[in-house]
Amino acid sequence: MDEGESARYERARICIDFGTALSKASICLDPMLPLEVGVKPLPIGAIARGEHPLLTPSVIYVDGGRLFFGPAALDHARRGVETQRDPLLSFKTVLGATNVDQALAQKLRPSMDPTGTFINRDALVLYLAYLDQLIREAIELAPNIPNAVVNAKRRYTSPVWKPGSGADKTFEAIFNEAAAVSQKLGKLFHAQEGISIAQSKDALDKARLQPGNGMLETGIFEPHAAAATALAFTSAPTRFVLVFDMGAGTVDFAAFDFDESTEPPALTEIKEARQCSALAGDEIDRILIELYLRKRGGEKSREDELRLLRTARLSARDMKKELFTTGKTSLKTSGWMATTIRINELMEDQNFRTYLTALRNTMAASLNVVLQRAEAVGATAVDVVLAGGGSNLxxxxxxxxxxxxxxxxxxxxxxxxxxxxxxxxxxVDPSLRDIFPQIAMSVGGALVEMMPAR
Structure with a gap:
């Protein structure tokens, strides 16, 4: 790429959102372009052969001396239920840890990596390298995105707000190592037969000694990214916005005061409204699994119980989706008839009712802060923006x-x-109707400099 071409896209940004369940990536070619031209979600799910073209499962699976990523990893995990094995399902726990370096240094559990080869940091570097390969191929194949932007500065959305904590230095090193691993292993990340542990370890060791340039610019607080998306795309802007971002692992509440009198407009957080809660999608899954196990009855042995639990955990997200879409869901395990759960059984379940009350009270605490601020300045409206995978429940x-x-x-x-x-x-493009709440954080993360936090 010549320097002129590179300079043309120096304002381009790629933002990665590692969801607990699904990862997404978006690009902003230039914040000065009209939104429909300048901002594009990247079809990394299509490249990964995922169920949705814009989403790829956040999964790694170690099996038979090889590593599998994304949809292939999920397939292996479902087959691995019999052997008491678990997939590595979330990178959010590391991103959101109080002590990031300590979390990164922890070994993967034996049920995830029976070889004892990898620590959390290795898994994150490898997964980022995998995403880098998906992003590169998505840009290469997209008819309306110039290839020159493949080396645009990178951002990632973070579940925690850590200005000046040194966390970005750590993640900068991880992005740099991932860039070297991506370059070394390249197309092997797409191979159906996975990548051998030996090749992965060799690439990780070399990347530590000779990191690449991961082009990391910054982490973006997820609700800040969602608020930026809401304000960029709204047809009826209002001054106060409360973001209710419900993912699989956490529910984040954050509120913003939008000041259009400055250039560029400012997006200032109302810090008293910020909350992070575990009352998220995974908690609904847990309640659903408990309800399923109660209804189905016990297993004969401890080993059978654990196998059933693994099967239910791997199926819980699909069961939840089916339950809320069609009003019922069922799961059949070996030797048993299918057990069906209907939506009214979940809605009347005492655990679920307790969950809803706790979630409502948590939301009310944040909303009250924003309402008081709005009343104090004579504002007439407050927007509650529902974002994340749980927003359509x-x-x-x-x-x-x-x-x-x-x-x-x-x-x-x-x-x-x-x-x-x-x-x-x-x-917003109507074809993104159902998926937009999930990709909104990656879109806003790429856009966010239009409205810097003061």
């Missing part, structure tokens, strides 16, 4: 309504998913 609207009624106020609370299904965001 059918009980969400009632939950927001209920949280808004915890204390009396005269502010209009507008709410709905960060999706073109919501009239507030009708400038």
């Amino acid at each position: 059918p009980f969400m609207p009632d939950l927001v309504k209920s949280a808004a009624q915890v204390r009396p106020h005269n502010i209009q609370v507008r709410f709905g998913p960060l999706s073109p299904a919501n009239p507030l965001y009708n400038s």
Whole structure:
């Protein structure tokens, strides 16, 4: 790539969002371009042969001396239930750890890596290298994205806000090592037969001694990225925005005061409203699994119990999706008839009702802070932006309504998913209707410099 071509895209940014369940990536070619031209989600799921073209499962699986990534890893994990093996399912725990270096240095559990070869840091470097390969191929094959932007500066969305904590220095080193591993192993990441442990270890060792340039610019606080997306795409801007980002691992609440009087407009966080809670998608999965196990009855042996639990855990997300879409779901395990759960059984389950109450109270605590701020300056409306994979769950609207009624106020609370299904965001491409709440963080992370936090 010549320097002129490179300079043309010096404002381009690629943002990676490592979801607990699914990873996404988006590119902003130039924040000065119109949104529909300048901002594009990258089809990394299509390259990975995933179920959705824009999403790839955040999974690594070690099997038979080889490593598998994404959809291939998930396939192996489902087959590995009999051998008491677990996939490495989430990088969020490392990203969100209080002591990042300590978390990175921990060995993977024997059920994940029976060879005892890898630590968390190795897994994150390898997974990032895998994502880098998906991103490169997605850009190469996309008809409307110039190849020159493949080396644009990178960002990642973070579940925690850590200005000046030194965490970015750590992640910069990880991105740099991942760049070297990506270059060394290249197309092997796409191979159906996986990559051998020996090749992976060799690439990791060499990358530590001679890192590449991972082009990491910064981490972006996830709700900040979601707020930037909401404000960039809204057809009816308002001053106060509360982001309710429900992922698989955590629910994040963060509120922002949007000041259009500055150039560029400023997005200032209302820090008193910030909360991070474990009342997320995985907690619904846990309640669903417990309900399933109670309804189905016990197993004959401890070994059979553990096998059943592994099967249920790997199937829980699909079961939840089916349950909320069709009103019922079932799971059949070897030697048993299928056990069916209906939506009303979950809604009436005491554990689920307790969960909903706790989630509503958590939301009300953040929302009250924003409502007070809005009342103090005479604002008339507050937006509650539902983002993340859980934003389309059918009980969400009632939950927001209920949280808004915890204390009396005269502010209009507008709410709905960060999706073109919501009239507030009708400038989003309608074909992204169902998926936009999930990719919104990677989109906003690529865009966010348009509205810097003061």
